[in-house]
Amino acid sequence: NWVAHPLAVGLLFSICNFNMNSLHLYDMSHLKHYENTDTVRFVTFSCYHNYNLFKTDRIIEIFISRLIQLKIKHKFDLYGFVVMPNHIHLVLRPRIDQQLGRIIGELKSLTAREIFATWKEIGLEIFHKLKVVRNGKTQNVFWQRRYYDNNCRSIENAIEKINYCHNNPVVSGLVKDPSDWRWSSYNWYIGRKDAAIELDKLE
Numbered sequence: 203n204w205v206a207h208p209l210a211v212g213l214l215f216s217i218c219n220f221n222m223n224s225l226h227l228y229d230m231s232h233l234k235h236y237e238n239t240d241t242v243r244f245v246t247f248s249c250y251h252n253y254n255l256f257k258t259d260r261i262i263e264i265f266i267s268r269l270i271q272l273k274i275k276h277k278f279d280l281y282g283f284v285v286m287p288n289h290i291h292l293v294l295r296p297r298i299d300q301q302l303g304r305i306i307g308e309l310k311s312l313t314a315r316e317i318f319a320t321w322k323e324i325g326l327e328i329f330h331k332l333k334v335v336r337n338g339k340t341q342n343v344f345w346q347r348r349y350y351d352n353n354c355r356s357i358e359n360a361i362e363k364i365n366y367c368h369n370n371p372v373v374s375g376l377v378k379d380p381s382d383w384r385w386s387s388y389n390w391y392i393g394r395k396d397a398a399i400e401l402d403k404l405e
Contacts, residue, residue, distance in 0.1 A: 240295070240297075240298040241295065241353050241354060241355070242281065242293060242294070242295045242353075242354040242359075242360040242363075242404070243292075243293070243294055243295065243296070243302055243351050243352065243353060243354065244291070244292075244293055244351065244352040244354055244360075244363040244366075245290075245291070245292040245293075245294065245302070245306060245349055245350070245351045245352075246289060246290065246291050246292075246349065246350040246351070247289065247290055247306060247310065247345060247346065247348075247349035247350070248288060248289040248290075248345070248346040249288045249289065249344065249345060249346065250332055250343045250344060250345060250346055251331075251346070252288050252289070252346070253288060253331065253332075254287035254288045255287075255288065255317075255344065256285055256286065256287050256288070256385075257287060259384075260320065261317055261320065262285050262385050264313055264316050264317055264320065265285055265290070265313050265317075266285070266385070266398050266399060268309060268312045268313045268316065269283070269292075269309060269399065270399055271312075272305060272308060272309055272312070273399075276296070276297070276300060276305055277297060278294050278295060278296045278297060278300065278305065279294060279295040279402040280292070280293070280294045280399065280401055280402055281293045281294065281295070281360065281364055281387075281401060281402060281404045282363065282364035282367045282368070282386075282387040282401070283367060283386060283387050283399065284367040284368065284370050284371065284383070284385065284386035284387070285385040285386070286370060286371065286374065286376075287376075291363075291366070291367045291370065293354070293360060293363050293364050293367065293387075302351060303349075306349050310344075310345045313344070314342075314343070314344035314345060317344055318342055318344065329342055332344065357404065360404055361404070364387065364391075364404075367386055367387060367388075368380040368386055368387065368388040368391075370386075371383035371385075371386065381394070384396075384398060385398060386398075387399065387401055
C-alpha cells in the first residue's frame, strides 16, 4: 500500500505542467473532461476573474465545511487539497458511478450561495465586482466557469499533485513553510490534530 507523504518524491514543479496564469488565457468551456475513469483526479477551479476572494478564515471555512459535506454525501476519496486566495486545487477519486463535473458543480454552487449570504449579512460592498449578465439576467458570480482536471495515471503522479498543493502557498510567497498554511492537506500528512479535513489514504 502506498501512502502519500509531503516529503515523498520531492516536488518538481515543471513536472506538474500547470501554470495558473496560463490557465486563464483560454476558454475553459473548451476543455474536455473524462468521466467514470475510476482514477485519481487533480482538479483546479478559480474565483471569478481570478479575484482574491478567499481573504478571510470565515470564507475559507465555508468552503472547507461544504467540501466535507459533499465528501460524506458522495463518498469520494479525497487525498489532497489547498485553498489559495484565488483558486482551489483538489486531488480526489470519484466513485466509478459518479460524474466529477456534478460534484464540482454542486460544490461551487453551495459555497457561492453561502459566501454571498455571509457577505450580505456583514454588509460587505463587493457585489458590484461580481455581476454578470447571462441569458438576459444579471446575477452574482463567485467562481470562474468550468474547471480544469488532470488524470493521475500512477501513484507517483498523484503524489506529485499532492505535493504541488502543499507547496503552492510557499511558492506564492504566502508562507515560508507548508505547515504554516492552515488551508491545505499538508498538516494532515504530518499528523497534526488541527488539520482542516480528515483525508483518505492513497493506496
